[in-house]
Amino acid sequence: MKHDPHPLPVIEVRALRKTFTLHLRDGVQLPVLDGLDLEVFAGECVALVGASGRGKSTLMKCLHGNYGCEAGEIHLRAGGREHCLTTAAPRTVQALRRESVSYVSQFLRAVPRVSALDVVAERALEAQWARTPPPTDDDPLDDRRFEAQVRQAREQAAALLARLRLPESLWPLPPATFSGGEQQRVNIARGFILPTPVLLLDEPTASLDAANRQVVVELIREARQRGAAIVGIFHDEEVRxxxxxxxxxx
Ligand SMILES: Nc1ncnc2c1ncn2[C@@H]1O[C@H](COP(=O)(O)OP(=O)(O)OP(=O)(O)O)[C@@H](O)[C@H]1O
Ligand SMILES: [Mg+2]
Structure with missing residues (x-):
């Protein structure tokens, strides 16, 4: 691979301002981010450090395109293209999330009736299917190809869940009733199954024991080595x- 002597940041935040307006509380304004600048290059892991309520998770949600902002810009460079997340059309934001930005929130949004294995595998399949051209008369989407893709994604999901020591007996079950640490490991597996250029980690080890924390440390280091640009919140100083x-x- 050609070495670029002047690489551009994968994540570039300029003068970001985010204020929450509480409409049900007489329009009270909570200014959270004001004039925030940030650059994150491929292979970096930038830790956001600060007291509770300072706006760390809010920045993560802005970087994931969940929250808009009043001023400033967020640029993401992914797949050879540059996108301005703050002005992008919703379709583009969705595509970026599907293929380029992985976000591990502290809590899993459990979907009823979907097994833990498929919660993880789906993340890989959705990105793959979005890249697959629609079937044509000459090339119908045949069942065998579809089944092979599902099988491969499930194998990847199983490998990650095994690495994160989630008991195999839980893989076929929906994670809604799992313990906090079990849900978090499903969430982490879902966040790491796709090798996306941007990785956002909001306290990924908060409810994990020492052995599982170490697995997450290794996963993050591997992501850095493959060139991911990572932003993380790690309250555990050893992990940080x-x-x-x-x-x-x-
Ligand atoms: N959706 C929202 N609506 C209104 N206010 C919000 C919203 N999300 C966050 N806030 C407020 O913005 C501030 C920053 O919250 P945020 O969750 O970003 O903090 P944090 O730095 O991640 O804190 P912690 O370390 O406790 O997780 C808080 O005062 C919070 O009350
Ligand atoms: Mg937070």
Whole structure:
């Protein structure tokens, strides 16, 4: 691969401002981010450090396109293209999330009746299917190809769940009733199954024991090595020191 002596950041935030307006509380305004700048390059893991309520998770949600902002810009460089997340059409934001930005929130949004294995595998399949051209008369989407894709994604999901020590007996069950740490490991597996250029981690190890924390540290290091640009919130200082290349004070 050609080495670029002047790489551009994968994530570039300029003068970001985010204020919450509480319409049900007489329009009270909560200014959370004001003039925030941030650059994250491929292979970096930037840790956001600061007291509770400073806006760390809010920034993550802005980077994931969940929250809009009043001023400033967020640029993402992924798949050889640059996108301005703050002005992109909803379709583009959706495509970026599907293929380029992985987000591990602290809590899993459990979908009823979907097994833990498929919660993880689906993430890989959705990205794959979005890239697959629609079937034509000459090339109908045949069942065998479809089944092979599902099988491969499930194998990848199983490998990650095994690495994260989720008991195999839980894989066929929907995660809604899992313990906090079990749900978090499903969430982490879902966040890491696709090798996306951007990875957002909001306290990924909060409810994990030491052995599982170590697995997550290894997964983050591997993601850095493959060139992911990572932004993370790690309250556990040992984890932060083990993975972060730089810290930003909030
Ligand atoms: N959806 C929302 N609507 C209104 N206010 C919000 C919303 N989300 C966050 N806030 C407020 O914005 C501020 C920042 O919240 P945020 O969750 O970003 O903090 P944080 O730095 O991640 O804190 P912690 O370390 O406790 O997770 C808080 O005062 C919170 O009350
Ligand atoms: Mg938070």
């Amino acid at each position: 020191d083990a993975v972060a290349t730089r810290q930003i004070a909030f």
